[in-house]
């Protein structure tokens with residue numbers, strides 16, 4: 395089906411670029427589902443650098459990967475994604491095949507704090523950092539949720555930031571199910587423009 399959920403759309407884009415052995419970043423580890431997706435798609439030999447500000451999120455992510463037999467693929471960083479550039483090993487900068495942002499709060503279960511949400515300032519700083527570490531043929535995927543406090547504002551900030559990217563250097567695609575009931579979920583895919591048609595294309 396062409397009209398999929400926003401997260402499925404983002405994952406289809408990622409699946410197109412990911413290869414075994416790739417280095418990737420999950421900028422919002424949360425429950426670890428995106429990390430697991432990245433780890434599976436880049437096995438064997440791939441490494442996923444995961445960021446989260448909540449110890450509970452990193453614990454859940456580590457445990458999910460361990461249950462899938464992929465614990466060795468994850469590097470867990472207990473800090474905000476806005477520190478991505480300083481935390482990633484220098485030798486992977488410019489070689490990161492994909493950076494995934496699944497914004498908002500940590501859903502489900504005790505131990506997490508749903509009041510800890512991603513915020514426009516740090517999200518935009520992290521997006522700029524993601525651009526800087528991305529491989530020439532890499533992809534940044536961002537999924538924005540608008541139903542929680544601050545979500546609409548964050549989605550608007552991401553939209554403005556994406557729309558402001560230089561068309562000669564970047565392509566930013568936006569995807570949303572326009573008739574979805576309830577709060578909008580928006581996916582963005584960002585790629586370098588090199589190798590693509592310029593002008594209108």
Ligand SMILES: C[S@@+](CC[C@H](N)C(=O)[O-])C[C@H]1O[C@@H](n2cnc3c(N)ncnc32)[C@H](O)[C@@H]1O
Pocket residue numbers: 421422423424425426427428429445446447448451473474475476496497498499500501510511512513516
């Ligand atoms: C929607 S959840 C992520 C879902 C996750 N990718 C998954 O597959 O389950 C958003 C996560 O972002 C985390 N977060 C909030 N601010 C952050 C920041 N500045 N840097 C990194 N993670 C942050 C939250 O703690 C929460 O776990």
